[in-house]
Amino acid sequence: MFFDLNIKGSSLENNLILAEQASQYGWNHINFSYSQDDFSNALKFKKELLNELEDKLSFDYTLEIKSNNPNEIRKITNKFRKKSSCISVVGGDLKVNRATLENIKIDVLSRPYLRRFDSGINHVLSREAADNNVAIELCFKDVLKSYLSYRSKVISNFKDIYTLYRKFDFPLILSSRAESVFDIKTTHDFIAFFKQTGLNDEEIERSFTAASDILEYNGNRDNLIFKGVRRVDDGS
Numbered sequence: 001m002f003f004d005l006n007i008k009g010s011s012l013e014n015n016l017i018l019a020e021q022a023s024q025y026g027w028n029h030i031n032f033s034y035s036q037d038d039f040s041n042a043l044k045f046k047k048e049l050l051n052e053l054e055d056k057l058s059f060d061y062t063l064e065i066k067s068n069n070p071n072e073i074r075k076i077t078n079k080f081r082k083k084s085s086c087i088s089v090v091g092g093d094l095k096v097n098r099a100t101l102e103n104i105k106i107d108v109l110s111r112p113y114l115r116r117f118d119s120g121i122n123h124v125l126s127r128e129a130a131d132n133n134v135a136i137e138l139c140f141k142d143v144l145k146s147y148l149s150y151r152s153k154v155i156s157n158f159k160d161i162y163t164l165y166r167k168f169d170f171p172l173i174l175s176s177r178a179e180s181v182f183d184i185k186t187t188h189d190f191i192a193f194f195k196q197t198g199l200n201d202e203e204i205e206r207s208f209t210a211a212s213d214i215l216e217y218n219g220n221r222d223n224l225i226f227k228g229v230r231r232v233d234d235g236s
Contacts, residue, residue, distance in 0.1 A: 002187045003211035005031040005062050005086050006110065006139065006175035009038075012045045016052055017181060023056040026187035029215075031086055033062040033177075036076045043083065060085040060215065064110065070099035077105050085218050088137065091120055101128040107214045108173065110137040113157035120157070121164060129170035135210055136161060136170060139177040140185070140193060158197050165203075171210040172203070 007018055009032030022030050034042045042061060053059055063084040067073050073096065077087055086107050089100040092114030100109040101121075109129070112120030121129070121136065129136060138161065142154050165172050174194055178184045185193070191204055199207075 001028045001208060001212060002026060003029045003208050004175050005108070005173060005211050005214070006033045006064070006088065006137065006177045007031065008177060008179040009034045009042055009061065012049055015049055018178065018184065019053050019057060019059060021181040021184045025184055027057060029058045031060050031062040033064040033088065035064055035066055036080070039063050039080060039084070062086040062088050065089045068093050068096060070095060073099060074103065077103065081105055085215050090114065092116055094120065097121060097125060098128070101125050101132060101134050103134070104132045106134055107218070108135045108137045111139055111142065112136060113154065113161070116157070117153065118157065119160040121161065123164070126164040126168040126170055130168045133171060135173045135214065136165070137173050137175055139175050140190065141177040141183055144183065155197055162198050171213070172207050173211045174204065174207045
């Protein structure tokens, strides 16, 4: 099963175009990502989108928080936690990277390397990611839309994250962050790209499983009593 939790959401019409392309290219599930300013508006046409896509592929929404203020990130997370199947924070700022990986209510730290000369995480933060089950997200578009030395640096950051991933075993997810049909690639091309950057077949498959696990976990969040224990229906 192929999951992409970060396709840039916009209008109903544009979402349908992107979903149609993703379906043709072999994707089984996509999440449209919206910022905290646009998320509530997008919920208004979610049901209509569901009706249009029910025979093509499954979808949901990712709340993508963009803020350099850890306190604001925490407040936004608490506000939208029950409304979103995935909460992601755009990284890059070290204090944001740290605050995100320390928060068990957040699902994903997206692009910790953004606008940096290093990967944005180290051994300490990798351990936090593993302990709190917060996934690190790498985006294909960061390579697709970059050039020359900057592209080389992004790929180098990917490889540094792979090294930490193999040592600390935190969740790793791969996404396109597509904004147009030209950014969406076939699942075969997507996998081939990440293999070229240093991941093997098993690690790429695990990234899709990690994305699926996020959706499943949050689907059961209302039944969770505490971490690792959830309420079940005994059928009586």
